Amino acid sequence: MRYRVDEMTMADLPRIVEIERLAYTTPWPPSAYRRELQENRMAHYIVVRDTWLKPPEPLGAPRDDQHRPFPLSLLPVRVPPAISPEAANIVAFCGLWHMVSEAHITTIAAHPDYRGRGVGELMLSSMIGLAYSEHARYVTLEVRVSNYVAQNLYRKYGFSQTTVRRRYYSDNHEDAFVMSTENITTEAYQERYTELRARLLMRLASDNKPPAPTGDYENLK
Numbered sequence: 583m584r585y586r587v588d589e590m591t592m593a594d595l596p597r598i599v600e601i602e603r604l605a606y607t608t609p610w611p612p613s614a615y616r617r618e619l620q621e622n623r624m625a626h627y628i629v630v631r632d633t634w635l636k637p638p639e640p641l642g643a644p645r646d647d648q649h650r651p652f653p654l655s656l657l658p659v660r661v662p663p664a665i666s667p668e669a670a671n672i673v674a675f676c677g678l679w680h681m682v683s684e685a686h687i688t689t690i691a692a693h694p695d696y697r698g699r700g701v702g703e704l705m706l707s708s709m710i711g712l713a714y715s716e717h718a719r720y721v722t723l724e725v726r727v728s729n730y731v732a733q734n735l736y737r738k739y740g741f742s743q744t745t746v747r748r749r750y751y752s753d754n755h756e757d758a759f760v761m762s763t764e765n766i767t768t769e770a771y772q773e774r775y776t777e778l779r780a781r782l783l784m785r786l787a788s789d790n791k792p793p794a795p796t797g798d799y800e801n802l803k
């Protein structure tokens with residue numbers, strides 16, 4: 583399988599922060615992820631790796647543009663946290679909080695170069711799988727009313743709108759739809775889930791598209 587789903591670890595955070603900045607207008611600060619991983623016992627986070635994606639050179643090498651002429655060379659250089667080779671092939675991530683019968687998806691994002699290839703669906707499907715193993719009965723989330731792409735993905739897995747949270751998003755005060763699955767433990771839902779999952783795995787197995795341009799790593803060195 584080209585795409586691999588792993589639990590998120592602290593070593594993954596610099597890469598998560600990079601993808602998050604490309605995906606959201608109000609990204610979480612790295613400290614929020616650190617708290618989620620280290621302190622929140624309800625939280626489960628996963629990453630998707632493209633195992634075909636290899637960094638072009640050891641990460642953390644100094645950048646040419648850091649050798650700046652005097653007097654600029656006296657100014658401090660902001661060096662982003664190094665991304666380990668293990669984290670460099672992460673292309674998407676997702677998380678949920680498990681609260682008794684509910685699994686609430688807190689975040690889901692794919693790198694822009696990896697959208698439209700089933701990776702987002704792989705995360706949602708994995709989260710529903712996780713909800714089953716945690717004995718949750720409903721999967722819920724909030725989504726911007728304008729985010730049709732994400733809403734389409736959720737509807738594919740039987741989510742429907744339950745309510746609206748007015749002015750939920752702090753950047754532009756956009757409303758959020760709260761969406762929820764039906765009871766995922768019913769036979770009907772499990773059948774649907776199993777069928778969608780099988781179709782998805784076949785789709786992902788035939789993804790021969792070359793890894794995204796390594797230019798992405800320019801930002802990570």
Ligand SMILES: CC(C)(COP(=O)(O)OP(=O)(O)OC[C@H]1O[C@@H](n2cnc3c(N)ncnc32)[C@H](O)[C@@H]1OP(=O)(O)O)[C@@H](O)C(=O)NCCC(=O)NCCS
Nearest residue numbers: 605690691692697698699700701702703725731732734735
């Ligand atoms: C939402 C997101 C995770 C989807 O990931 P993705 O990898 O592009 O989605 P997939 O390729 O797995 O597509 C799964 C389904 O999503 C929907 N979808 C994906 N791209 C779409 C598009 N361009 N237009 C309409 N629907 C689309 C479809 O229902 C699709 O199923 P299909 O392939 O059977 O048509 C991704 O767009 C993203 O990271 N967006 C930015 C962050 C974000 O908005 N997160 C949601 C917060 S609530």
